[in-house]
Structure formats: structure tokens, C-alpha cells
Amino acid sequence: MAGGRQTEQWSSRAGFLMAAIGFAVGLGNVWRFPYVMGENGGAAFLFVYLVCALVIALPLLVSELAIGRRGRGSPVGSMLKVAAESGASSRWRLVGGLAVVGIFFIMSYYTVIAGWTFDYFFLAITGRFADVTGEQSGRIFAALTGSPLRLLFWNTLVNILVVVILRRGVQAGIEKAVNFLMPALFICLLVMVIYAFFAGDMAKTVQFLLLPDFSKVTVHTVMVAIGQAFFSIGVGMASLITFGSYLGEEVSIPKSAAIIILADTAVALLAGFAIFPLVFAYGLEPSEGPGLIFQTLPVAFGQMPGGQIFGAIFFFLLIAAALTSCIGGIESVIAWADEHKGIARKKGSLIAGSAAWLVGFLSILSFNKWSDFYPLDFIPAFAGKTIFETFDFLAANILLLVGALATSIFIGWRVPKYIKLAAIGVGDGIFYLFWRIIVCYVVPPLLLVILVMGLME
Numbered sequence: 001m002a003g004g005r006q007t008e009q010w011s012s013r014a015g016f017l018m019a020a021i022g023f024a025v026g027l028g029n030v031w032r033f034p035y036v037m038g039e040n041g042g043a044a045f046l047f048v049y050l051v052c053a054l055v056i057a058l059p060l061l062v063s064e065l066a067i068g069r070r071g072r073g074s075p076v077g078s079m080l081k082v083a084a085e086s087g088a089s090s091r092w093r094l095v096g097g098l099a100v101v102g103i104f105f106i107m108s109y110y111t112v113i114a115g116w117t118f119d120y121f122f123l124a125i126t127g128r129f130a131d132v133t134g135e136q137s138g139r140i141f142a143a144l145t146g147s148p149l150r151l152l153f154w155n156t157l158v159n160i161l162v163v164v165i166l167r168r169g170v171q172a173g174i175e176k177a178v179n180f181l182m183p184a185l186f187i188c189l190l191v192m193v194i195y196a197f198f199a200g201d202m203a204k205t206v207q208f209l210l211l212p213d214f215s216k217v218t219v220h221t222v223m224v225a226i227g228q229a230f231f232s233i234g235v236g237m238a239s240l241i242t243f244g245s246y247l248g249e250e251v252s253i254p255k256s257a258a259i260i261i262l263a264d265t266a267v268a269l270l271a272g273f274a275i276f277p278l279v280f281a282y283g284l285e286p287s288e289g290p291g292l293i294f295q296t297l298p299v300a301f302g303q304m305p306g307g308q309i310f311g312a313i314f315f316f317l318l319i320a321a322a323l324t325s326c327i328g329g330i331e332s333v334i335a336w337a338d339e340h341k342g343i344a345r346k347k348g349s350l351i352a353g354s355a356a357w358l359v360g361f362l363s364i365l366s367f368n369k370w371s372d373f374y375p376l377d378f379i380p381a382f383a384g385k386t387i388f389e390t391f392d393f394l395a396a397n398i399l400l401l402v403g404a405l406a407t408s409i410f411i412g413w414r415v416p417k418y419i420k421l422a423a424i425g426v427g428d429g430i431f432y433l434f435w436r437i438i439v440c441y442v443v444p445p446l447l448l449v450i451l452v453m454g455l456m457e
Contacts, residue, residue, distance in 0.1 A: 008170040013251045015175040017259055020243050022178040023328030024234045024264040025185070025321050027113060031292045034272030036228055038208040038286065041216035046209075046269070048222055053229040053261050056446065059438040060235040060404060061257040062424060063411045068244020069253070070423035074335035075099045075238040078245055079410070082423070088414040095406040099238035100336050102399035104352075105391050106237070107329040108359035111162070112388075114322035115154025116294060117315055119144055124311035129302035134284075137298045144294075145367040155360050162326045163353035166334055167346045170246050174327055181320040188317035189267065192274035195310050200277025208280070209272050227450065231396060233264055236404035238332035245335070253424055254431055274314070278304065293318070330356060363388040381455050397454040405447040412440035 010016040037045045070085075071078025075096030083092040123129065123140065132140070144150060165177045196202065234240060247253070278300040279286050286292060301311035330352050337348040366373070366387035375390055376382035382390055411420065417428075426432050 009246050009248055011171045011175060013248075013256065015171070015179070016243065016247055016251065017256060017263075018178045018182050019174055019324075019328065020240070020256070020260050021263045021267075022182050022185075022324030023239050023243070024232065024260055024325075025182075025267045026110075026232075026325040027117075027293075027318060027322055028232055029264065029268040030271040030275070030318060030321060033228060033232060033268035034209065034275060035286055035292065036224060037268075037272065038276070039216075040221045040224060041213040042208060043210045043212035044214045044217050045221060045225060047212070048217060049225040049229060050265065052222070052225045053233065053265065054258070055438060056226060056443060057229040057233045057235055058254075058257050058261055059435045060230075060408065060443060061233060061240060061260065062253055062435060063407060063439055064235065064240040065244035065247065065253045065257065066420070066423035066425075067407070067411060068241040069247045069249070070419070071241075072245050074245070074339045075241040075332060076336055077339045078241050082415060082419070083410070086415045086419055088410070092406075092410050092414070095403055095410060096238065096241065097336075098399055098406070099236070099241070099403045100332055102236075102395045102403060103238045103329045103332050104356065105359070105395040105399070107326060107333075108356045109363040109388055109391050110322070110329065111158045111326055111356055112151060112155050112360050112363045114158045114319075114326055115151060116144065117318040117322050118154050118157060119150070120294060120298070121312060121315035121319060124298075124301060124308065124315050127308050129298040129307065129311055132298055132302040134295070134299050137295050137302075140298065141291075141294045148364055148368055151364045151367065152361070155357065155364065158323070158326065159353045159357040159360075161323065162330055163349050165327055166331060166353075167349040169345060174331065177327060178324055181324050185267075185317055185320035185324075188313050188320070189270050189274055192310065192314055192317065193270055195306075196274050196277035199281065199304055199306075201280035202273075202277045204280040205273060205276040208276060208286075209269075223450065223453070226446070229261075230404070231400075232268065233261055234328075236400035236407075237329070238336075239328045242332040242335045243328070249425070251425075254426060254435075363391060398451070401447055401451045401454070405444055405451070408439050408443040408447070412436065412444070 010019070037049070067078050067082055071081040073081060076093050077096070079096035080090060080093040083090060128140070129137075165173045167173065168176070230236065275292070275297065276286060279296060282300045282303055284296050284300060297314070298311070301307035301314070304310070333352040334345060334348045337343040337352060338345060343351065366389075371386060373387065374383070374385055375387055377384065382393065385393060421428060421432060424432070424435070
């Protein structure tokens with residue numbers, strides 16, 4: 001470890017939980033989870049998802065937090081220290097490096113998408129959605145993605161905000177930011193749910209989201225649930241190892257991991273009850289992807305009473321969700337730079353933010369000027385994918401899965417039992433037995449199957 005990094009700590013368990021939940025709760029919670037749930041059997045899918053989250057994602061989440069707390073370093077440094085302590089090869093540090101590379105690429109385009117939420121917040125608050133039709137809404141969205149300068153402006157703003165927060169450190173920066181943003185997100189969400197209850201079609205939403213239809217539950221449904229749990233919670237990314245490195249010994253990792261998963265799921269479920277009553281009440285079709293937020297919902301906000309106010313509240317909610325994820329993602333890159341390059345936090349945050357901003361240019365151009373450029377078209381799995389789609393597929397479908405697979409093999413098979421017990425902070429009982437079975441025998445083959453299936457598709 002070149003930098004001799006002095007590891008900060010969270011001021012409290014609540015501060016850690018707020019940051020970790022903030023990282024897990026992102027834009028995917030708001031638009032993807034409710035739609036996938038409704039299309040895959042409603043409450044039946046929710047049941048399958050919770051089983052997958054608690055049985056598969058929770059042991060992985062526990063593993064990453066434990067490696068971070070034991071190693072007290074960046075993902076690379078923590079893997080290196082635990083490997084040395086376990087008598088394992090120093091090459092295991094490459095797993096941490098892979099996670100840092102993956103989260104960097106994700107942040108380079110995620111900050112671009114985060115910029116959309118700022119643009120739409122100002123469109124909503126200035127009344128641009130009043131009486132807008134579906135066709136007009138589509139043109140508004142196309143005007144945003146078709147303007148490199150407009151996208152660049154918002155992406156610059158997002159990166160500046162993230163850098164300003166991160167340069168202040170763990171307690172003064174990250175904790176203060178999430179202690180404002182996460183309560184704001186929950187309040188906005190609750191306001192939207194209450195409004196949707198009175199202004200929307202809640203009966204149809206309850207049927208769509210909560211009526212169990214077990215006939216729709218197939219092997220594919222289970223795979224979708226695993227994928228959603230995996231990516232929604234943020235396992236396989238470097239951030240949870242980094243967050244674990246700031247964690248005090250008195251904090252229970254298993255309990256904290258369970259709270260993070262349940263809170264993340266609760267936000268996704270509440271988002272469904274905020275969005276779909278409005279979608280159904282105005283005769284709109286729920287559609288998967290960003291289109292639901294950026295093309296369908298503006299039509300509803302443009303028609304409903306108080307739509308200007310509630311549209312602004314909704315897009316502020318999205319800003320909070322996007323920013324907390326960006327903060328958690330880029331923090332891992334800063335931790336690595338501090339530890340291995342001796343770059344202090346203030347300078348490191350500026351370099352990491354600037355690097356993400358520069359790489360973000362490629363994603364910005366892939367929505368307009370370079371929309372017909374497919375950089376890896378000669379590889380079947382990447383055929384027909386723009387630069388943005390290539391980054392997304394490479395990071396989410398390959399790097400993160402390989403990283404999580406290697407992490408589970410490392411902690412499951414290469415770390416001695418006494419170190420695992422001490423790192424997790426549990427005794428040799430039922431929880432440890434459950435965790436070990438899942439991490440050693442269930443997660444590796446399962447992630448291998450998901451990785452191969454993703455590449456074949």
C-alpha cells in the first residue's frame with residue numbers, strides 16, 4: 001500500500017446505514033423494480049425477490065462489508081491485506097481493482113443519466129409539461145438527449161456537486177449529504193404516494209403490484225429476481241467494501257446488511273405506489289426503462305391537478321436517488337487513489353470526478369453525434385451497442401459479476417475460518433453456517449450461470 005491511507009470512520013451506525021442505503025437506492029429502484037414486479041406476477045415476484053435478496057444478496061453484502069472492515073483500505077488494499085493475513089496470493093488484490101474499474105465506468109455514464117433528473121426537475125417546476133401529449137413528451141426527451149451541450153452542462157453540474165461533497169471526507173461530506181438527501185427522498189416518496197392515493201388509480205395498482213400470480217413465476221422469473229436483487233443492492237461493486245472499511249467494530253454487519261436490503265426493497269415498492277396509480281389513472285401504459293420516467297410520467301403530470309408541483313417533487317426525489325449513488329460510487333475511486341497513489345482526498349476527489357466527467361463525454365455523444373457508432377460490433381455480445389450501452393453491458397453484465405464471483409471464492413475458500421468469524425463479527429453458529437453454505441456452494445455456480453447466459457443473450 002503506497003499511500004499509507006488513514007482510514008476515517010462513520011460517526012455512527014445510523015450514518016453508515018444512511019450512506020449504504022443511499023448508495024443502493026438509485027434510479028433503477030424507481031422505474032425498473034416496480035415494472036418488473038408487475039410484469040412477473042406481482043406479489044409472487046416480490047416473494048421470490050425477497051428470498052433471492054435475503055438468501056443470495058445478503059451473504060454477498062455481508063462478505064464485502066466484512067472484507068472492508070477487516071482490511072481497512074480501498075477495495076484493492078482490503079483484498080490485499082486479508083489475502084496476506086490468510087496466506088493467500090497477493091494477486092487477489094486484482095479482484096478489488098476489477099471492482100474499482102467497474103464502478104468507475106458505471107459512474108462515468110450514471111452521472112450523465114443523473115443529469116437528466118436535474119433537467120426534468122427544472123422542466124417540471126417551470127410548467128413545461130402542462131397539457132403535454134405523448135408525442136410532445138417524446139420530442140422533449142429527444143431534444144434533451146439530442147443536445148450534447150445540454151447534456152454536458154448537467155453532467156458537469158452533477159460531477160461538481162459530487163466532488164464538493166466527497167472532498168470534505170466521510171463525516172463532513174458523505175454523511176452530511178446523505179443525512180439531507182435520504183430523508184428528502186423518503187419525504188418526497190411518501191408525499192407522492194399520498195397524492196397518488198387520491199389522484200390516481202390505486203385499486204388497479206394494488207392489483208398490478210400485489211395480486212400474486214404464481215402462474216407467471218418461471219425459472220426465468222427467478223433469474224430476473226436474482227439479477228434485480230444483485231444490481232439493486234449494489235453487490236459486486238467496490239463501494240460496499242469501501243464503506244465497510246469505515247465501519248466500527250461495534251456495528252453488527254449481518255443486521256446492517258438486512259436493514260440495507262429491506263430499506264432498498266421498501267423504496268422500490270413505495271416508488272411503485274407513487275408512479276403506477278398516476279400511470280393507470282391517465283390511461284398510460286407502464287413501459288420498462290427510462291421511458292416510464294422521462295416520457296410517460298410527464299404526460300400524467302401535465303394533465304393532473306397540481307401536476308407542476310408534484311412533478312417537481314418527483315424529479316427532486318430522483319435527484320436525491322441519483323446523487324447518493326454517485327457519491328458512493330466515486331468514493332471507491334478516491335479511496336484507491338489515496339491508498340495506492342498517495343493522492344490526498346481533496347486532490348483525489350477532483351481527479352476522480354474530472355476523469356468520470358471526461359469519460360462521460362463518450363456516453364453523451366453516443367446519444368446523438370455518435371448514436372450509430374458501435375465500438376465492439378465485431379463481438380456478438382456487444383453487437384449493435386452504442387458506447388453508452390457497451391459501458392453499461394461491460395460493467396454490469398461482466399466486470400461486476402466476475403468481481404462478485406471471485407470475491408465469493410476468495411472469502412469462501414481462501415480465508416481461514418477464524419478470520420471470517422472475526423471479520424463478520426459473529427460466533428460459530430447458525431448464521432455463519434448459512435452464510436458459508438451460500439457463499440461457498442450456491443453463489444459461485446449461480447453467478448457463473450448468470451454470466452454465461454448474459455453473454456449468450
